[in-house]
Amino acid sequence: MDNSRITTIEVGGERPYQVLVGRDLRSALPSLVARAAQAAVLYAPPLKEHAVRVADALRGAGIAPLPIELPDAEAGKTIEVAARCWDALGEAGFTRTDAVVGVGGGAVTDVAGFVAACWLRGVAVVQVPTSLLGMVDAAVGGKTGVNTGAGKNLVGAFHPPAGVLCDLSTLDSLPRADLVAGLAEVVKCGFIADPAILDLVEDDPDRHLPELVERAVRVKADVVSKDLRESGLREILNYGHTLGHAIEKRERYGWRHGHAISVGLVYAAALGRLAGRLDEATARRHRSVLDGLGLPVTYPAAAWPDLHAAMRVDKKARGARLRFVVLGGLARPEILEAPPDDLLRAAYEEVGTA
Incomplete structure (x- = not known):
């Protein structure tokens, strides 16, 4: 695959947005949160290095990053973790024009979307999925949520992102x-x-991985464009x-x-x-x-x-x-x-x- 190639997939509906699939996409992030004075960067510990690079891209565009580390995987998908994020946004004085960025796998992007959906009844979220699951499933479509004792994803909200950056370079080191x-x-x-x-x-599947990501994202984009909720x-x-x-x-x-x-x-x-x-x-x-x-x-x-x-x-x-x-x-x-x-x-x- 041409490493410079970026594919743009349109997701329609009441709040259209784009999914970018390619490598090294951080430079596209600031334009997606251009109105924000600050942006919370939610991430799990294994993705700290990538989250730092995302924060640097925001800072370079004049947007103050607010890093928030979450417990890894499903342990981070709880209402208690979301509440801790809201406390951090409150302390930082987050307004309706500020934004949340989810950096990680499906669990992180689910929580980031839910935190954004509820804060001030909805602020912008940009998803930066770093796992294959996150790219083809969790980050696209606007379904956000957390787990409870009653089951998985039973508490959540529909909150389409401002954009999704599927950076294929993050798959190189994925277990x-x-x-x-x-x-x-x-x-x-x-x-x-x-x-x-x-x-x-x-x-x-390894040789065709970029095309598989694009095809799977197109399937989901086509469905959610017609039926968000x-x-x-x-x-x-x-x-x-x-x-x-x-x-x-x-x-x-x-x-x-x-x-x-x-x-x-x-x-x-x-x-x-x-x-x-x-x-x-x-x-x-x-x-x-x-x-x-x-x-x-x-x-x-x-x-x-x-x-x-x-x-x-x-x-x-x-x-x-x-x-x-x-x-x-x-x-x-x-x-x-x-x-x-x-x-x-x-x-x-x-x-x-x-």
């Missing part, structure tokens, strides 16, 4: 396990909307997430998000096939693609009662009725409403292990 975990969301995009993604993953179409982005989020909750968020979603995708494929919606070959392809990446495709059979209970408080449920995104074929997502418990269990038996 392999985190890179592979992020590919689960990329694979999801392939199954729900862009089958070319699956071909690239099966060929060589998850009133209909956006639900398809939750393919594999109903069981995946239940696994994360059962594991007390000790599993990587992508690992849980990988199992959830295999489960959703089994559910779609058993419901008479999805053909056998496409269902099998879920397992082969994900297993080929080294992602988990099974989970303990004895966990089913816990997972079933957790799914009932999922955001996609409507009252007592569970809703699942399934496929009617490749790139043909559909909603399966209130499937019977015996069907849910039968599908789980295909991923459950002793």
Whole structure:
């Protein structure tokens, strides 16, 4: 890939913005927060060096940076951490024209967006995702939130960013396990909307990584442009997430998000096939693609009662009725409403292990 190439992806809707995909994008940051006198830079400890460079870019443009270090990963996605951020903004005298910048993986960008959405009922946020998961999922789309004891992302707000900078250079040092975990969301995009993604993953995901990021971002951008608030179409982005989020909750968020979603995708494929919606070959392809990446495709059979209970408080449920995104074929997502418990269990038996 040409290292100087920058791809711009437009996200439409009531508050349009751009996602830039390329390398060394920090110079684009100041223009996105041009009205700000100061900008909070939220980051987790492993990203301190990158956060310092982001702060330097702001300072060089005459914007005072306010670094705020968060606990790493899901430990930082709590209301207590958000409250600490709000205290820091208050002490710094943050106004409505100031901004928040999220530097890190999906957990950091989720919290940064939530902090920005709530402060003075909404200030600008710019997302600088540094993980593959953050680039293709968390940072794009305007969904922000924190976790509570009741479940993942149940407290949050829709707050589109002023812009997203997907700096591919940060992936060079990303731990392999985190890179592979992020590919689960990329694979999801392939199954729900862009089958070319699956071909690239099966060929060589490392060689095609820049194109995979661009394609996955385009899938999400297209969906959220049409449905910011998850009133209909956006639900398809939750393919594999109903069981995946239940696994994360059962594991007390000790599993990587992508690992849980990988199992959830295999489960959703089994559910779609058993419901008479999805053909056998496409269902099998879920397992082969994900297993080929080294992602988990099974989970303990004895966990089913816990997972079933957790799914009932999922955001996609409507009252007592569970809703699942399934496929009617490749790139043909559909909603399966209130499937019977015996069907849910039968599908789980295909991923459950002793």
